Amino acid sequence: MEFNRRQVLKLAGLGLTATATPGLLAACSNGKPAAGDGSVKFEGWDYEATLVQQNLDKFTQASNIKVNYTPITSAQYVQKVVAEFTGGGGPDALYVYDDSLAAWVEGEYLQPIDGLPGVDEVYSSIFPGNAEAMTYQGKRYGLPYYTDSNCLIYNAEILSKAGFSKPPASLEELESQAAKIKSMGLLEHPIGLPAQLSDTWWAWVWGLVFASGGDLFDNQQAPIMNTTDTVTKDVLTWLQNAANKSKVLDPASLQLLPVPVDNAMKANRYAFTIGARYALRDYNDASKSKAAGKMKMALVPSLDGKVHGTISNTRMYGLAKDTEVKDDAFKLLTYLGGLDANKQPNTAKFWFQERGLGFAYKAMAKDADVLASLKKFADPAIYAHLAEIARPRNVLGVAWYTEFETEMHKVVQGVLSNQVQPSAAVASLAQSAETLKKKYS
Amino acid sequence: MSVLTERRPLGDTAKAWALNAPAITVITLLVAYPIGYSFYVSLQRNNLKRPKAKRFIGLDNYKALFSDDAFLSALKVSAVFVVVVLGLTVVLALILALVLNERFRGRGLLLSLALLPWAMPGVVNGLMWRTIFDAKTGALNGLMLQLGLIDSYQAWLTSSTGAFLFTALAQVWNTLPFSVIILLAGLSTIPSELYDAATVDRAGAFRRFTQVTVPWLLHPLLIVLILETMNAFRAFDTIYVLTGGGPGDATTTIALLDVQTVLTFTDFGLGSAYAWVITAITLIISVGYIGLLYRKGNFEV
Structure with missing residues (x-):
């Protein structure tokens, strides 16, 4: 049997179509592909x-x-x-x-x-x-x-050089210890926090609020940070002062994701951060960290230094x-x-x-x-x-949590960069939560 | 006995359709259908977190935009971003194109260097500039400190203005080469006789530029304006890597908000509406450019 050029092209076209069609259909189908082997x-x-x-x-x-x-x-x-x-x-x-x-x-x-x-x-x-x-x-x-869960991570050697034998229990104490470290010229900015916008949650904000026994929402997921619970506002006020008045909180925090903060801690460039407990394992690993053996964990400092809690x-x-x-x-x-x-x-x-x-x-x-x-x-x-x-955060059970978390990052950034006052920040957070609730209702 | 039938040749129109049919099919499947589908989705309440709430809501997503603070803020940021990026791009691209249009030693090397940023993906561009602007180890800090312009390292991206301007600069650096190529192509088509004649008429360099160069560049400039406006409106990757949209909302452009709405919040209905608004705005601006500049250009490029 002989084929002319036209017939060859026809057959090739049919062959290509036959090959491509199941693939296309499979790609367009909505069905779950069967594993076949039962795995x-x-x-x-x-x-x-x-x-x-x-x-x-x-x-x-x-x-x-x-x-x-x-x-x-x-x-x-x-x-x-x-x-x-x-x-x-x-x-x-x-x-x-x-x-x-x-x-x-x-x-x-x-x-x-x-x-x-x-x-x-x-x-x-x-x-x-x-x-x-x-x-x-x-x-x-x-x-x-x-x-x-979150904890205060501190560099015991830097604290010791500054004359402190134990970590701070209150936020006021944290600021004063950091101010002493700064005034002695040990570090320009002793506190570092990961505050660049990203898709991950900011555990340290929740941790600071929970540490003082506060919350952003009640058990019905209604915002309370602007009404019955003043802890969030007080924590934001402390953050703003630490970043802009005493300047113990590194302004570069707004440019830092978690990994650069880890690296800075491991290079003795910060004395304090708030992070997950398991970070200590890396911080104290001599093969990965210059600060190995010096890094300790403590409870997250609270407003009064007596109540303590944290986020998980x-x-x-x-x-x-x-x-x-x-x-x-x-x-x-x-x-x-x-x-x-x-x-x-x-x-x-x-x-x-x-x-x-x-x-x-x-x-x-x-x-x-x-x-x-x-x-x-x-x-x-x-x-x-x-x-x-x-x-845990009691607001995880709502469908709009991710939107709220994202909005909270922006508001906290505004507080840290001194563009938003704490009272306006909590009002804005409450408003965002109400708007989201309405949107999802 | 075999019967020979004479085939009538296809007409030109039929041939054109036949030859273009594969391309049309592919474009319809891969471009037209998704675009049409995204408009359909924009008319729905469609959040993947709430499949039971999915329903057709007509233009409600669009109506909601007028009272959507996040959208209005992002629109404002995008508008200023487009103006800054476009202004810098056009001015710098024009200067660079005029320089590269001259004959001088090392022109080839300079041309290659000028085109290099265009080859860089947006994410890589963002990472590179993030390293340069780093508050602890950034090259910009090192350079400025050595020049005695600053006393200590600065966190450039932590103020709203700083973050906005440096992000715009990174975007300009990435997209500038494309504009240079277009303008350079336009410059190369200007007949040298026109400059000779203008010189004979005792026109100075400035008059030669305004009376000869600019009119001949109006059409290439139109292309640059349209494409760079679209680029700046759609800017996402560089901004996402550099600032994530912060501090606060300072660099949250509409494209960034759109990606966040669709991929992070999984709100496909609202996100599609955002996308269509971006499309509509760039379309309106492009039509405006054409109305303004196309008729004024006297020469085809």
Whole structure:
């Protein structure tokens, strides 16, 4: 059979069409692609992806359940997961920020895990704040990945040079210690905070408010920072003074994301910051930090120096609503965030020992291995006390939380740069919350 | 016996459609459909956090913009940003194009250097300028300190004015080469006889510039104005990396607000409305430019 040029072109065109069409249709379809091999599709942000994979390999070896793990860049994690679930190709099990929980439940991405094996036991073994953060409208949605709370991190050597033997308990004391360090010429700006606008939450603002027993919202998520609760306004006033009058707070903070603040702390360029407890592990690691051995943690200073509290966050493992491999996916969740056959939180312990990630399990605070590890970078008593007094943001359960957090960053920046007065700032925050409530009603 | 049928050749119009059909199909699928769909989405209450609340609301998203403080503030910031970026770009591009239009030693090297920023993606541009403006280790601080212009390192991006101007500067640096190329192309088409004649008529350098160069450059200038206005209105990556929109709202442009609304707040309805407003504004401005400049240009480029 002979083909002329026209016939060859026709056949080639048909062949190309036949090849491209299923691909195009698949790309346009809204259906969830079937894994086919029964594996569990698991996604998380890309923190220590190699270690995660190693841990998952152990799970597969022990259970014979295949896991198809995809790490996603942290900066795009929420957006990509939302896009996947919207397009119908979401994972079976995944990491969930407590910040995203309400929205993802409302978006029908997640299913509750109440009644599944071992869940009650896990929830009775963890700190109440973590249990609260993983519960939405009375239903439980996650098993704990890690948790942390905020503390004051200080450079004991710089404080010692300035004649201080203990860290500040009140904000007034913090300012006066920093002023002394400044006046002695030890540091131009002893306090550094990450205050550049970004998509992540500003734990230090919440931490400062919670430290003094205040809150921005009541339990019905109504804003109180402008009415019954004056702590936010007082904290903002302190921040404004520290940045613009005593100038102990670095004005460059407005240009700093968390990593540059970490680097500055590790280079002895700041005496104080407010950050997560697990940061101390890096700060006191001689291979990474010039300040190793000098960095200590303390309770977040409060307005009166007597009341103390702090903020906690919880990262969890969640179960997708539409998973077709629910049993296997939940077994994976249990392996990662639950208790093993010996009633031990194996993976939580693994993460603490490998990377110092905070744990939600109360019993781990007394575990000998954990304590030995903890003593290398922090005071176990303060570490445990912070876990006890930490509480989550009570506004996480509203769909407009992300918008409010973003607005709060701008307002706090205005206070730090002396463009907005604290009274106007709290009024603006309250107004924003009311507007958002109305918009989402 | 085989029957030979004579094929009638396709007409020119049919051929044109046939040849363009693949491109039209691709453009329809990849460009026209998403654009049309985004308009449809802009007529909906469509927030991925609340799929149950999704519904058609007509022009409500657009009506809400008039009382949306964040939008009005971003619109104002964008307008000033466009004016500053456009003004600096046109003036600097014109100067650079006039210089590069002359014959001198090292012109090729200067031309290559002038075009270099254009090859840089916006995010990389933002990262580079963030390093330069860094309050602790920035090259700008180092240079100014060595020149004795400042006593200590400054946090350049922490004041509203500083952040705005430095962000605009970073944007200009990134987009300037494109304008230079367009204007340079326009300059190269001006017949040298016109300058000779003007010189014979005893016209000085300034008059030669205003009477010969500028009229010939009106059309290239029109292209520069339209495209750079669109670029400045859509500016996102450099600003996002450099300031994130801060301090406060100082550098929150409408494009930044749009990306935040869609990707961070997952409000696709409102975000699409923002996008369509940006499109409408740039369209109106472009039509204004054309009305103002097109008829005044006497020469085709």
